[in-house]
Amino acid sequence: MSTSINHIGVLTSGGDAPGMNAAVRAVVRCAIFHDMKVTGIVEGYTGLLTNTLRPLNTRSVSNIINQGGTFLKSSRCMEFYEEAGRAKAAEKLHQEGIQALVVIGGDGTFTGATLLAREQKIPVVGIPGTIDNDIYGTDFTIGxxxxxxxxxxxxxxxxxxxxxxxxxxxxxxxxxxxxxxxxxxxxxxxxxxxxxxxxxxxxxxxxxxxxxxxxxxxxxxxxxxxxxxxxxxxxxxxxxxxxxxxxxxxxxxxxxxxxxGGRPTCFDRVLASRLGVAAVDTLRTGSSGVMVGLRDNRISLTGLEKACKETPDMDPELIRVSNIVSI
Amino acid sequence: MSTSINHIGVLTSGGDAPGMNAAVRAVVRCAIFHDMKVTGIVEGYTGLLTNTLRPLNTRSVSNIINQGGTFLKSSRCMEFYEEAGRAKAAEKLHQEGIQALVVIGGDGTFTGATLLAREQKIPVVGIPGTIDNDIYGTDFTIGxxxxxxxxxxxxxxxxxxxxxxxxxxxxxxxxxxxxxxxxxxxxxxxxxxxxxxxxxxxxxxxxxxxxxxxxxxxxxxxxxxxxxxxxxxxxxxxxxxxxxxxxxxxxxxxxxxxxxGGRPTCFDRVLASRLGVAAVDTLRTGSSGVMVGLRDNRISLTGLEKACKETPDMDPELIRVSNIVSI
Amino acid sequence: MSTSINHIGVLTSGGDAPGMNAAVRAVVRCAIFHDMKVTGIVEGYTGLLTNTLRPLNTRSVSNIINQGGTFLKSSRCMEFYEEAGRAKAAEKLHQEGIQALVVIGGDGTFTGATLLAREQKIPVVGIPGTIDNDIYGTDFTIGxxxxxxxxxxxxxxxxxxxxxxxxxxxxxxxxxxxxxxxxxxxxxxxxxxxxxxxxxxxxxxxxxxxxxxxxxxxxxxxxxxxxxxxxxxxxxxxxxxxxxxxxxxxxxxxxxxxxxGGRPTCFDRVLASRLGVAAVDTLRTGSSGVMVGLRDNRISLTGLEKACKETPDMDPELIRVSNIVSI
Amino acid sequence: MSTSINHIGVLTSGGDAPGMNAAVRAVVRCAIFHDMKVTGIVEGYTGLLTNTLRPLNTRSVSNIINQGGTFLKSSRCMEFYEEAGRAKAAEKLHQEGIQALVVIGGDGTFTGATLLAREQKIPVVGIPGTIDNDIYGTDFTIGxxxxxxxxxxxxxxxxxxxxxxxxxxxxxxxxxxxxxxxxxxxxxxxxxxxxxxxxxxxxxxxxxxxxxxxxxxxxxxxxxxxxxxxxxxxxxxxxxxxxxxxxxxxxxxxxxxxxxGGRPTCFDRVLASRLGVAAVDTLRTGSSGVMVGLRDNRISLTGLEKACKETPDMDPELIRVSNIVSI
Missing domain, CATH: 3.40.50.460 (Phosphofructokinase domain)
Structure with a gap:
């Protein structure tokens, strides 16, 4: 594993989900574990355009693993849907010396991330954070x-x-x-x-x-x-x-x-911790444009574009179980 | 304190409220403490008309203090609104040797109880059990x-x-x-x-x-x-x-x-335990047609009729507090 | 009601208790409601000696009513047990223009407050915040x-x-x-x-x-x-x-x-809101050296010294209930 | 899939775990779904020796999915450790017409089940129910x-x-x-x-x-x-x-x-529902002496003997994550 990345950014975007804080915490601590700098971007992609950044260290993410919501705040950013917005965001990242990005969210978040990676050549790794569990490439989403x-x-x-x-x-x-x-x-x-x-x-x-x-x-x-x-x-x-x-x-x-809302369950906290660590590890291998997920109880990578386009199937076994136990 | 009552009935009626089980448990155990027999009447006043009775001992009410709902079940009984229905209920009580009744519920329950006591000369004590806290004569209702x-x-x-x-x-x-x-x-x-x-x-x-x-x-x-x-x-x-x-x-x-629903809070369980004990104590003094409540942190008696007719006042201090803390 | 107090301080001291945040919030908002300034003193009496102060406005206390612990932090302050320490604290209050103090805590906190009021002539009102419920002058302590x-x-x-x-x-x-x-x-x-x-x-x-x-x-x-x-x-x-x-x-x-720990119950939050408002109201009447409590479901004042020295009685009714329902 | 089994027994044994009730419910309903009879054996293997049996239908298992503990009760049965005890149990099963058994529990339970299947030729399927998660052959145990x-x-x-x-x-x-x-x-x-x-x-x-x-x-x-x-x-x-x-x-x-204790989480209830259905399905295929588990998010069978003897490995990824996020 080799990498020249020494400063990453992290943001949460779209609808918030319990466990996002645990994911941010894991991203921050894993980055610091590898002697990288970490900057938190406040209110999702919006923070890149409004320059609302926050340096993060291990103590910044103390006592948040058990909190619902996201302390980095979240938003849906209209300007980021335009190429001009994304170019401005990329410029901002260059200015700050942020070489790569971990984005936590759902479909909308990943669509923006795909474009940022492809158009603006910013290394990006996604973490699935949404209560809906409707992301292809992971058995469970955070929340x-x-x-x-x-x-x-x-x-x-x-x-x-x-x-x-x-x-x-x-x-x-x-x-x-x-x-x-x-x-x-x-x-x-x-x-x-x-x-x-x-x-x-x-x-x-x-x-x-x-x-x-x-x-x-x-x-x-x-x-x-x-x-x-x-x-x-x-x-x-x-x-x-x-x-x-x-x-x-x-x-x-x-x-x-x-x-x-509500405090995240242990499952969501452990999942978020695993995915946060995996996201930083993935960036360090030089990968970009991928989502880290949990499939068959193991960390697994999926192209961000595929994660957005495909829909996970309803498990027919579960539908059968549901029909049987409700008789 | 002297009494000739040695067999009482207990029922829950109207909308159920968390803590009703704790109240029934206290009624049963206090009656047995005083060497009285206790019969549970299932589904409120309906059980008297359909003869759904259940002898209760200390073990019958084990492990229910922490359960929501009411294990004696509850209902609204139309037939009991008629004098004929109440006469039939009183006859049933005489047949079974049940000499007095503890009823747990709200306004509707107490209206029935008032008439049963006045018309049919059945000693009745009420316990306020409703989540709405809208009963005159008690600072808190169970639930x-x-x-x-x-x-x-x-x-x-x-x-x-x-x-x-x-x-x-x-x-x-x-x-x-x-x-x-x-x-x-x-x-x-x-x-x-x-x-x-x-x-x-x-x-x-x-x-x-x-x-x-x-x-x-x-x-x-x-x-x-x-x-x-x-x-x-x-x-x-x-x-x-x-x-x-x-x-x-x-x-x-x-x-x-x-x-x-939900498990009753400690407050509701302690309140229900106090009121259940007080109800049996009150029947033993020969009183009837009254509700036991908690006023100023002490057991207090109110006529059932008054409890039904009057409405407790909204505490103006609380409304003022609400206005101040929400600025 | 007349008063010349226009700037108060608030602190939490001793063992923390769920609901302390709700009490601070009510103190702050009631003070601002009456156009007073409020300063939060961090880590109890210690903050006065180390000069760890924090101006508070209505927004500073948003989203804390549901949090356990105390965001103002708490401590036991040895130096404050000495008269010299208290004199230094009083001087600090004068310097900052803080004319009166609301202290939230238990026995130890009130002992310090009594001396501060008597020796140093600082108007002080206490709010009982401790999980132990062992304070004379209130039926319930916060927590x-x-x-x-x-x-x-x-x-x-x-x-x-x-x-x-x-x-x-x-x-x-x-x-x-x-x-x-x-x-x-x-x-x-x-x-x-x-x-x-x-x-x-x-x-x-x-x-x-x-x-x-x-x-x-x-x-x-x-x-x-x-x-x-x-x-x-x-x-x-x-x-x-x-x-x-x-x-x-x-x-x-x-x-x-x-x-x-844990999120405070609704009861503790309402109690804390009532006592926080009452504490500010009490300071505004010119009273000092008293604790605001809830007795018989009404706000009630008790001398701080008495609150420390006396011990509330175990309610014999409750002990009797406990013996009966556990048969 | 063909089977001649039309009457099964179900029991819980060893230390109880939240979700055992959900598993029993699924076993009962899946059996009835396939027109089989089900008998509940009370207090684990002990119930077979003391003849404490209970016919179960879909209504018997209503409103238990959300309850902790096990309504069939559990025990550790010394007599069952002896071959004579197991022979007696098998005889009892023959008498009652119970042709196969689903046992829910941990290592001890499965050891007994293995011997019952091998020695006494009783078809047995195991479901892993223990809070410890220390059973080989499943990523998660119920509870x-x-x-x-x-x-x-x-x-x-x-x-x-x-x-x-x-x-x-x-x-x-x-x-x-x-x-x-x-x-x-x-x-x-x-x-x-x-x-x-x-x-x-x-x-x-x-x-x-x-x-x-x-x-x-x-x-x-x-x-x-x-x-x-x-x-x-x-x-x-x-x-x-x-x-x-x-x-x-x-x-x-x-x-x-x-x-x-405590109400089982949604995860444990869904897991228990899936394993309960799978256990009955497995018996119907003619299999015996196996445990149904969840591996890689799919139902998976493991020999009961292997499930007892082997120990699942601590996931090194999880230990690494644990070391990183606690810095």
């Missing part, structure tokens, strides 16, 4: 494990309440395009039904399933709905079911942004 | 402390997420007629604004306040909304604000029934 | 509610494990001189036995009680031990019981400092 | 993820407390022979030092490391100690360090059995 636990804890509380007869609980979880949170949280929470965008099973399917549950002796049912599944709001879905099955009384919970 | 902690934990997680500029978070909490959950959770969560039915401050007030917050340098704001405050759904409130203040982007969380 | 919930959650987890026959769990909680944490957490956790320094019941009592539990059909028992109760370590207590009752297998948990 | 989160939450609380200078916190976690909990929890909690039985680094190493931390500017340090690492109790370790480094003040927390 996903925390988000599904948050959702499951919410459903646990709902399950505690008096199991009145004919009560339906609808819980909307995040996932505009991907049903991973809904599928994992639905299995974990023991929900009766899971509605995800990948399947778009529709109202008739749901009515049919609830009817079967009812006949199987279930006195109340919990339905997990991914944001992206419903043609309209979960409130309207609940209303439609109440109209069609008047013996049911429906109650709605919308978890919203509380799924983004 | 309230757990519910406000659940709400605060949810807001904490939302606060963790990247503090993007001009982001508004609306969190709907329970409280159809009473703003206690919203007021306490709002102070506890450090929310910028609290909307409660007692004040009905309206959209203009909110817009004005957000504008002030904005000028004071707050980059994002959290608004707690009690169900009962809004003329229409919190989703529409959020939409209205976005229309009037287009620089803001609003996000909505509806906590719904998850506030009813 | 107590969080600590008992932390202890109860720990015991809940232990209770979850397979209820093997003849298993004894000893859990040591904080409380060197006072058994409040043990008493409340013991009732809340449904423990079979509670050992507190106020009672020093001894090994024979415990053996006798365990024997009775065993005969009553309890297959496993949970014993809460306050630090201050035991003549020697809880590990030795467990060993002694195993020797005398060889049919039992004992397991020990020592919670230690984890009881000091 | 491990929950246990490391419990440990990390405890350390988070300790980290919250005032970062006094020269304070050392020792936290003992479970792991008599294996350091997996300590390693993962140590990385997740951001501890300064991790002591595990696999390394036995000793007191001198620790003193040296603390000295380096101190010089690197760390004001307080957190040391995670696996039970099995220390030649004597963690209390004595703390005392030794205080003697050698008198500038430090040491505080000890022993988590003990609280790591076994």
């Amino acid at each position: 996903f494990d925390t988000a599904i636990n948050t959702a499951v804890e919410a459903v646990d509380k709902i399950r505690d309440t008096a199991t009145s007869h004919n009560r339906l609980f609808f819980i909307e979880v995040m996932g505009r395009d991907a049903g991973y949170i809904a599928l994992h949280a639905g299995i974990g929470a023991g929900s009766e039904e899971i509605l995800i965008p990948e399947q778009h099973r529709g109202l008739d399917y749901l009515l049919d399933s609830l009817d079967r549950s009812n006949r199987a002796g279930k006195t109340s049912s919990i339905v997990i709905v991914a944001e992206g599944d419903k043609s309209n709001s979960v409130l309207e879905l609940a209303k439609s079911v109440e109209e069609k099955l008047p013996e049911y009384s429906a109650r709605v919970t919308i978890l919203g942004h509380l799924q983004r | 309230f402390d757990t519910a406000i902690n659940t709400a605060v934990e949810a807001v904490d997680k939302i606060r963790d997420t990247a503090t993007s500029h001009n982001r508004l978070f609306f969190i709907e909490v329970m409280g159809r007629d009473a703003g206690y959950i919203a007021l306490h959770a709002g102070i506890g969560a450090g929310s910028e604004e609290i909307l409660i039915p007692e004040q009905h401050r309206g959209l203009d007030y909110l817009l004005d306040s957000l504008d002030r917050s904005n000028r004071a340098g707050k980059t994002s704001s959290i608004v707690i909304v009690a169900e009962g405050d809004k003329s229409n759904s919190v989703l529409e409130l959020a939409k209205s604000v976005e229309e009037k203040l287009p620089e803001y982007s609003a996000r909505v969380t509806i906590l719904g029934h998850l506030q009813r | 107590f509610d969080t600590a008992i919930n932390t202890a109860v959650e720990a015991v809940d987890k232990i209770r979850d494990t397979a209820t093997s026959h003849n298993r004894l769990f000893f859990i040591e909680v904080m409380g060197r001189d006072a058994g409040y944490i043990a008493l409340h957490a013991g009732i809340g956790a449904g423990s079979e036995e509670i050992l507190i320094p106020e009672q020093h019941r001894g090994l024979d009592y415990l053996l006798d009680s365990l024997d009775r539990s065993n005969r009553a059909g309890k297959t496993s028992s949970i014993v809460i031990v306050a630090e201050g109760d035991k003549s020697n370590s809880v590990l030795e207590l467990a060993k002694s019981v195993e020797e005398k009752l060889p049919e039992y297998s004992a397991r020990v948990t020592i919670l230690g400092h984890l009881q000091r | 491990f993820d929950t246990a490391i989160n419990t440990a990390v939450e405890a350390v988070d609380k300790i980290r919250d407390t005032a970062t006094s200078h020269n304070r050392l916190f020792f936290i003992e976690v479970m792991g008599r022979d294996a350091g997996y909990i300590a390693l993962h929890a140590g990385i997740g909690a951001g501890s300064e030092e991790i002591l595990i039985p696999e390394q036995h680094r000793g007191l001198d190493y620790l003193l040296d490391s603390l000295d380096r931390s101190n010089r690197a500017g760390k004001t307080s340090s957190i040391v995670i100690v696996a039970e099995g690492d220390k030649s004597n109790s963690v209390l004595e370790l703390a005392k030794s360090v205080e003697e050698k480094l008198p500038e430090y003040s040491a505080r000890v927390t022993i988590l003990g059995h609280l790591q076994r």
Whole structure:
């Protein structure tokens, strides 16, 4: 392993996810472990354009591993979508002597990073940080494990309440395009039904399933709905079911942004630590334009462009398990 | 203290609340401590009419103090609203040799209990169990402390997420007629604004306040909304604000029934234990038609009828504190 | 209400307690609400001697209400025990134009505050912040509610494990001189036995009680031990019981400092907000040398000296409840 | 896939682990999904000898997925270590018409299962359920993820407390022979030092490391100690360090059995659901004497005997990560 990089930058971008702080901490400490300098770029790509930089040392990242959110802040940066913006960012990096970049985020973040690497010849390595787990090239994204636990804890509380007869609980979880949170949280929470965008099973399917549950002796049912599944709001879905099955009384919970927050789980912290170390190691080998991920429990590299373009498959084994355990 | 009661019944009724199990446990163990028999009535007043009874001993209530919900189940019983239903219930109690009743619930539960005591001459003592804290005669109802902690934990997680500029978070909490959950959770969560039915401050007030917050340098704001405050759904409130203040982007969380669940807090368990013991003690003195509550940190009795009719006042000191700490 | 105070200082001292941040926040915002300046003194009285001061505004205390510990840091300051140290501190306050002080802490903190007020004529108001709840003049100290919930959650987890026959769990909680944490957490956790320094019941009592539990059909028992109760370590207590009752297998948990941490409960945050506002209000009336507390659910003042010297009584009702519900 | 098995038994044995209930639920529902009968055997192998059996249907396993412990109870059965005991157990299974067995537990459980399968020709499939993660043939055992989160939450609380200078916190976690909990929890909690039985680094190493931390500017340090690492109790370790480094003040927390309890994490519930389904699927293919595990994120079979005899390796990448992020 040889490298001439001795100063790297690190940023978090896009929607924040629990565990991003742990990833930044690992990047910083691994860089310092290898005698490199590290600069934190505040508010994602925006910080490069507004010159909001922050030198980081091992103490700067003390006591943040257990904090949700991202202490470097995040944003979506419109100017960076233009080549001129990226050129300006590259210039800024040159000025500061920052030779390479670790970017932590999701699809949008990686699209920008791909262009920065290709157009501006800045070595960039990506770390998948998003609660949605919808990035190709890694079995888990940072923040996903925390988000599904948050959702499951919410459903646990709902399950505690008096199991009145004919009560339906609808819980909307995040996932505009991907049903991973809904599928994992639905299995974990023991929900009766899971509605995800990948399947778009529709109202008739749901009515049919609830009817079967009812006949199987279930006195109340919990339905997990991914944001992206419903043609309209979960409130309207609940209303439609109440109209069609008047013996049911429906109650709605919308978890919203509380799924983004909370202290990261141990899994997310360990994952973030591994990926942060791997990202710096990868830059040191001279690689660029790749994402570090965890596949089959091992560090694995994927081209950033591929990570953006491809979509990970829903595991059919998991869908089968979900169907079996909810009978 | 003298009493000829040697067999009591206990039931939970209405909406369930965390800590109800701790109250039943204390009722059972205090009765047995005084060599009385105890019968659990399942599903509230319904169990008296359907004859769903369960003899209880000290072991029956082991390992339930930490469980949410109510293991005796709860219901709202229509038949009990009629005198004929109550007469049937009283007959059932006589048949079983149950000489007195401890009922755990809220307003509706106590209305039934008042009539059972007055019409049917059944000695009854009430214990306030509802997350809403809206019962006259007690500073705290069982379940309230757990519910406000659940709400605060949810807001904490939302606060963790990247503090993007001009982001508004609306969190709907329970409280159809009473703003206690919203007021306490709002102070506890450090929310910028609290909307409660007692004040009905309206959209203009909110817009004005957000504008002030904005000028004071707050980059994002959290608004707690009690169900009962809004003329229409919190989703529409959020939409209205976005229309009037287009620089803001609003996000909505509806906590719904998850506030009813969860393991009870220590406060609720200790409160429930104290009130359960006090209820049995009160029956033993020959009293009936009263509710045991906690006022000024001491056990206190209030007529059940008064407990139903009167409404506790919002503490003006607390409203003032809420206004000061949210500047 | 009239006052000429327009600049106050605030500090936290002694062992930290969850909710101290919420109290500082309320002090700061209430002062600013009344157009006063506020300076934070870092690391308690030490900061006065080392000149570690920090001007505070409403934004300085944003997003801290939900954090454990104290962002102003805390310490025990030896130099402040000497009159010379206190004179130096007073001089520093004069130099900075700080006319009055709010101190948040326990007995030791208040002893220093009493002397500062009496000797150096600095107006001082105290706020009780300690997890031990052992301060005379308030029903609750800031941090107590969080600590008992932390202890109860720990015991809940232990209770979850397979209820093997003849298993004894000893859990040591904080409380060197006072058994409040043990008493409340013991009732809340449904423990079979509670050992507190106020009672020093001894090994024979415990053996006798365990024997009775065993005969009553309890297959496993949970014993809460306050630090201050035991003549020697809880590990030795467990060993002694195993020797005398060889049919039992004992397991020990020592919670230690984890009881000091964690996000404050809603109760502690509301309490801290109320006391923080009350402290500033009290200074503005011209009072000094007093502690603001909550008695009978109302703000109440107690002389600082009295708060230090007297010890609050164990509530006999609570001890009776504890004995009844553990049968 | 063809099978003539139409009645299976399921049991949990050895130390209980969070998620065992989710595994039993999945076994039951998958069996019923395939029109098989299921019998629960209470208290592990003991239930076979004492004839404590319980027919299970889909409703028997409702509302248990979120509960810690095991509702089928567990035990260590001495009689089963003898061939005569196992013969008796096999006879019992024949009498009841139970044709095959799913056993959930750790090494001890699998040793018994191996012999039952080989000697008594009972088809048996094992599911790894233990918080220790020390089973060969699976990347994760059921309960491990929950246990490391419990440990990390405890350390988070300790980290919250005032970062006094020269304070050392020792936290003992479970792991008599294996350091997996300590390693993962140590990385997740951001501890300064991790002591595990696999390394036995000793007191001198620790003193040296603390000295380096101190010089690197760390004001307080957190040391995670696996039970099995220390030649004597963690209390004595703390005392030794205080003697050698008198500038430090040491505080000890022993988590003990609280790591076994608590609601299982989503990860453990999903893992348990997958393994439960896989175990029944495996029995239906006619396999026996194997354990179902998760390797490289896929269901994988390992001979039960091999699962007992081999020890999984500590991942050197994880140890390297741990060394880097704690600088």
